[in-house]
Amino acid sequence: MRFFPIFRDPESMPEQPLNEREHAILEAVIRTYVETAEPAGSRTVARRFRLGISPATVRNTMSDLEEKGYLYHPHTSAGRVPTDLAYRLYVDSLMRKEELTPAERTAIRRELEQGGEGAAVEHLLRSAAQVLGLLTQELGVAIAPRLDEALLERLDLVPIHEVKVLLVMTLRSAGVRTIYVDVPAAIPASTLSSVARILNERLAGLTLLEIRGTLPARLRDTVAGEPGAAELLNVFVQSADDLFAPAAAADADLHLGRASVLAEQPEFASGERLRSLIELTERRDLLKSALAMRTGASGLHVSIGVEHGDPALSDFTLVTSEYRSGALKGVIGVIGPTRMPYERVIALVESTSNLISEFLA
Numbered sequence: 001m002r003f004f005p006i007f008r009d010p011e012s013m014p015e016q017p018l019n020e021r022e023h024a025i026l027e028a029v030i031r032t033y034v035e036t037a038e039p040a041g042s043r044t045v046a047r048r049f050r051l052g053i054s055p056a057t058v059r060n061t062m063s064d065l066e067e068k069g070y071l072y073h074p075h076t077s078a079g080r081v082p083t084d085l086a087y088r089l090y091v092d093s094l095m096r097k098e099e100l101t102p103a104e105r106t107a108i109r110r111e112l113e114q115g116g117e118g119a120a121v122e123h124l125l126r127s128a129a130q131v132l133g134l135l136t137q138e139l140g141v142a143i144a145p146r147l148d149e150a151l152l153e154r155l156d157l158v159p160i161h162e163v164k165v166l167l168v169m170t171l172r173s174a175g176v177r178t179i180y181v182d183v184p185a186a187i188p189a190s191t192l193s194s195v196a197r198i199l200n201e202r203l204a205g206l207t208l209l210e211i212r213g214t215l216p217a218r219l220r221d222t223v224a225g226e227p228g229a230a231e232l233l234n235v236f237v238q239s240a241d242d243l244f245a246p247a248a249a250a251d252a253d254l255h256l257g258r259a260s261v262l263a264e265q266p267e268f269a270s271g272e273r274l275r276s277l278i279e280l281t282e283r284r285d286l287l288k289s290a291l292a293m294r295t296g297a298s299g300l301h302v303s304i305g306v307e308h309g310d311p312a313l314s315d316f317t318l319v320t321s322e323y324r325s326g327a328l329k330g331v332i333g334v335i336g337p338t339r340m341p342y343e344r345v346i347a348l349v350e351s352t353s354n355l356i357s358e359f360l361a
Helices: 020-036 042-049 055-067 084-094 102-113 121-136 189-203 208-219 229-238 259-263 271-282 284-292 342-360
Strands: 139-143 152-161 164-171 175-182 254-256 300-304 316-325 328-337
Touching: 020 042, 020 055, 020 084, 042 055, 084 300, 084 342, 102 121, 102 342, 121 139, 121 175, 121 254, 121 259, 121 328, 121 342, 139 259, 139 284, 152 189, 175 229, 189 208, 189 229, 208 229, 254 284, 259 271, 271 284, 284 328, 300 342, 316 342, 328 342
Parallel strands: none
Antiparallel strands: 139 254, 139 328, 152 164, 164 175, 300 316, 316 328
16 A cells, blocks of 8 residues: 655644554545445445455444544444544545546646636636536635736737826736726827837836836936826836736635536535535635635645634535746645545646646746
């Protein structure tokens, strides 16, 4: 058996080590419950997994695992269901790493390519959250990178109206941003070209954060010969904080897949559980905070049930991986019930994260 550690929460580690038989039976119970959504009985486990022991021995071992906090009885069922502690041990020590097939990788790549080369990062993440949710049958989630760290490759000024100019910024790994700029009077096309050239010379290659902090100093000694150029440059100096801010709606950097995919799972057959799912998708602040906490922490992360520390997430597992391109970084993953096929979900999340990093680069 190959061990595949993913993410370890020290506070959730078991105090009592398990022996080889307990490991084998716990893995069998988890796999049975994940596949069937039904509590696993001792006869079912003994028959399906051919452990070389009797159903009575399996039943006694399952009782020991229940006493240690790894299994529990739902209602009056004779079978057992894994606890959060069981899933944690399974993810950290028992499961085998799964690899995606070339066809699955191609399918993910094809979905992400639909945005076209140079598509804005938001479009890429929306597509990624959708396809990841469909492939895993969980709720795809993603958080966009902070564009303060995006590098300005070039900008263009386009006349729109006598008192409006369109600022078109091409950002490395983040697509194109457009902003309307109010100007005091009509600006000749030659002046727009001249000012755009000056701005590109002084600002290209800087991050948006650097531009906002240093633009007045960078334009201080500029000699603008074209009519109206000085006035237009002054507009940029006065409005730098607004024009070069990563403007977005409050939750625009959080992207969700289709909740209807997750709603079809057995866990949400009851009205109460379905309401909890709907409420979760409406708590964008909660999901955004949970994802943002993982930005900057490289690698794959799996948090299960009570490990989230929030009652609203206690029935869910969140599997995420960070993507990055240069200084830009964010998080992609899925959220679903704690009963999930962890091997497959982890493989899909990792592959999608790697592809996003590749596309942004």
